[in-house]
Amino acid sequence: MSIYRPQIGTPLAELDTPCMIVDLDALEHNFDVIADLYADSPTKMREHAKNIKTPIILHKQIRAGGTMGGICTAKTAEAEVMVEGGLTDILITSQVVAPDKLARVAALSKIADIKLSVDSDGPLNELSRISSEMGADVGVVLEVDTSMGRGGVRAIERGVELAKMTNDLPGVTFRGVMSHQSLAAGADNDRESRFIEGRRYIQMCLDVKDAIEAEGISVDIVSTGETWTYDVAPEIPGVDEVQGGTYALMATQADYMDAFQYAVKVLSTVISTPESNVAVGDVGYRAMTSPGGVLPRVDGIVGVEVESLEADVIVLRSDGEMPLDVGDQFLLLSAQQDIMVNRWDQFVAVRNGKVEAVWPILARGCHH
Ligand SMILES: Cc1ncc(COP(=O)(O)O)c(C=O)c1O
Incomplete structure (x- = not known):
């Protein structure tokens, strides 16, 4: 089976659907927000590749500015693709x-x-053994759990123990601490509230840093923060890097972060209008997702909502007469990007309604 690859210059209206597009003006706007905000700040962006999975897009943020020149990846396979794609x-x-x-x-x-997030001694010892046998040196960044309840040390003392242990092992070098935090569901999301919450979480990571430094171990990197703290993390002294992910492509789960524009969208065609206020489109679970039951959103058509997402189709319902006919196209916004992007082979990059580039999603797939 060959993958559909539109020609450069193809108008949006002629694209075969479903098609995942990236709006270049919106993407560049999002990158410029970061470049402008971080230009004169000691805090810099270390963009996360987990949603983008495509080196060329990460290079675009680095070229736009505001970064420390590197990126995050979620897994080894992504890191391999990114190194191959020239990220160092x-x-x-x-x-x-x-x-x-x-x-x-x-x-x-x-x-x-290369720096690897570590939170326990067994894998740290194994990393040291393997790395030293290979004559390599891997940076170790200690993960601190601040709110996610997943990986990461839960106690300051545990962080200090692991930092000391790293310092005594061959093949590894202690580099710093990291954390990732989420804003609690339903919490206020205005800037002041985000600042209070963000500082509370990020301070937990900084407390581990301070305790490690008090033992005479230097901490080069405090890597923390994400889209909802992108503008508050630089105001917290001691934060070196922000691990922003969602901001680049945007997703409806972060719609309160209105400095950013929706860059990634899925183009669909209406294939049926079985009732006067119902339209069925050619996008299903194969192409989009509804994480936590949150359905995609129709972009820019007032009064039309997604009623359900099925394996191969999406059902739209309007509050009056359906403004879409069979054959009409519409755009959908995703609640979350990583799961959606992982299903696609390429981003079709569009500007002024025409294809400007096609970028293969080189790090997609389930393998770690
Ligand atoms: C470790 C880590 N850092 C950063 C991010 C990026 O967060 P966001 O997409 O909210 O910017 C994530 C997202 O899952 C993450 O897991």
């Missing part, structure tokens, strides 16, 4: 424990500045 400073933000993957991380560290 990578923080892998999930723990890696399998010996073969640790060997892949160590191998990567011979050609790029």
